[in-house]
Amino acid sequence: MPRLIPDAGPQRVIAASNFVYTVGSGLYLTAGVLYFTRSVHLPAGQVGLGLGIAGLVSLALGIAVGHLADTRGARGVYATTLVVQALATAGFVLVDSFWPFVLAVCAATRAKAAGLAARSPIIRRYGGDRPQEFRAHLRSVTNIGISLGALLAGWAVQVGTHTAYQLLVIGNAIGFAASAAVLVLLPPVTPGPTVGGPRWIALRDRPYLLITALDGIMAIQFKVLTVAVPLWLVAATAAPPWLISGTMLINTVIVIAFQVRASRSIDSPLTGGAAYRRSGVAFLVSCSLIALSAGAPAWAAATLLMTAVVIHTVGELWHSAGGFEVSFALAPEHATGQYLGVFGLGAGLAEALGPGLLIALCITWGRPGWYVVGALFALTGLAAPLAVRWAQRHQGAHPTHSESPLKELAA
Template sequence: MPHLLPDTGPQRVIAATNFVNTIGSGLYLTAGVLYFTQAAHLPAAEVGLGLGIAGFVSLAVGIAVGHLADVRGARGVYAATLIVRGLATACFLLAHSFWPFVLAVCAATGAHAAEDAARSPLIRRHGGDRPQEFRAYLRAVTNIGVSVGALLAGWVVQVGTHTAYELLVIGNAVTVAAAAAFLIFLPPVTPGGAVDGPHRLALRDRPYLLITALNGIMAIQFKVLTVALPLWMVEATTAPRWLISSTMLTNTVIIIAFQVRAGRGVDSPAAGGIAYRRSGVAFAVACSLFPLSAGVPAWAATTLLLIAVVVHTVGELWHSAAGFGVSFALAPEHATGQYLGVFGLGTGLAEALGPTLLISLCITWGRPGWYVVGALFALTGLVAPLAVRWAGRHEHARHREAAAAALAA
């Protein structure tokens, strides 16, 4: 279990900001869609369409905001993303028709997507010798905050009144605003300034783009437990319905307890490549176990599903550790925000396309679809170490060119 508090003051400020912020995220993730359908009375089809539009709109935001954080100062840009998201979330209270809903949710989703890119230079500056380990700690904190928010959202859903849903929106907006206020206590990071040549340096780094794409394919795994598995359990198994929440709780507890420990072994890009390979194997094993839960007694289905969830979560620990380590190690220090903004494109695409892909394969097609998804994860895990080695050679070549240019000058 990671230490409750980080070692340094700036790390504690970032962790506190993250914790308060993710309480609001837990509220929204758990019951945000229900607010729009039950309180704002928007048709479910319109809500789904609007969320899809917002997902695609937000993809490019991280790159621009990450670059802005590099050249203007990460603390102020990060605070601005939180303030924008808080205001956009408050506007949900006014979104009682389709286009106001789309505008509000696009602003909120775009700001949320920009947060990671804006925060990345802060993590690199204040994260000590191994910022990826501090990033792993923040992921554990995130799961704690989301869990608290989910519990509060459970009360909202249980009460089910219009006022309760409005309190959910207000609570989300207030937590985001409070998170921004915490940043007053964080020392500013000196901007790295614009780099020589095109600002869009990361978009020209082909090895990094390949790793981004591979990480995006692997990131579809985040939707396995939240989209594919609940539908599978309800439609194809005799497992009790309470198991849906139990699987999520199992996943959350393991991540909180072991994410930092999993990240400690990923101390180089090569180690990150190995972690990607291990995660691909773990996801493939889990995807082979999930379909076995159909057509068996409830006790057997429950046992198989819990084992599969544990195996899947082990893969998630390795996948997250690999992403943290590789994305930071291969990003130039002066362009951390920009590079991490590009790296977030893969996860954004997985967020937008993953649910449809998993439902089509695992639910509509059924058992064979699970095996196809598992094979996709395994293949991605096998290719990732090769891509990491290519990126490492590219990074060394870039350093040699920079050194030669410095000597010539």
């Protein structure tokens, strides 16, 4: 089990701020959709459409705010995004129809995307010799916070009243505001020296953009356990419905216990690329086992699903660790926020488009769709090491380097 409380200093402040933030996030992730459908009485289709719109309009903001954090100071920019997110989330209690819902959720989602980019220079500055490993540590803390938030959200769902759901939303907003307040204890992050050349260098870095695209495809895996597996378990298997909670519990416990350990051996871009390759194979095996659970007896379906979840989570550990490594190691220090803002585009697209894709392939199409999704992950994992090699060549090349990407990948 990793040591979850860092030594006193900036890392402890960052971890505390992250913990408070994720407790609030856990409240919303567990029951946010239920608030809008059961309490505000918006149709589920409108809620899905609004969330998709919010995900798409938030994509580019992270790049601009990340650049602002690089040049103006990350602590203040990050704290501002948390305050905006708190205010936007509090605005959910005023939502009574579709368009106010879209405006509020767009504001909250954009602030979240901006905050993830603005936080990256902070992690790089105070993450020690291995900020990638500290990022893995924060992911373990994140899972603990979300789990606690989910337990608290269970009360609101059980009570089911409009007031209970509004208290859940207010608690979420308070968590974001408290996370910003904790940052007061963090020393300011001094902006790095201004470097000449193009302003938006991350958008000109073709190898990094390719890795971002590959990570975005791989990031669809995060929706497998939260979207595809619950629907598949209920509609296509004889496994008991309570197993949905069991799959999430197994996933959370493994991530908390092993994410830091999984990241320690991934200490270079090349090992990061190899981690993507291993994760793709794990996802292929997991998806195949899930497909086989259809039509099996209840005990066999449950065994196949639980085994698949364990294998999927191992792949998730490798994917996350590989992403932490390549996203930081291949980003120049003076433009960390901008580069990590670009890297977030992939995950943002997966967030917006992944659920619909998984439902179309795995649920509507059925068993063949699971094999297709698994193969997509495996092929993406195989491409990642090639993209990393190209990025490393690009890092060491002269700015006028113009060798063909295909030639470099084949080298």
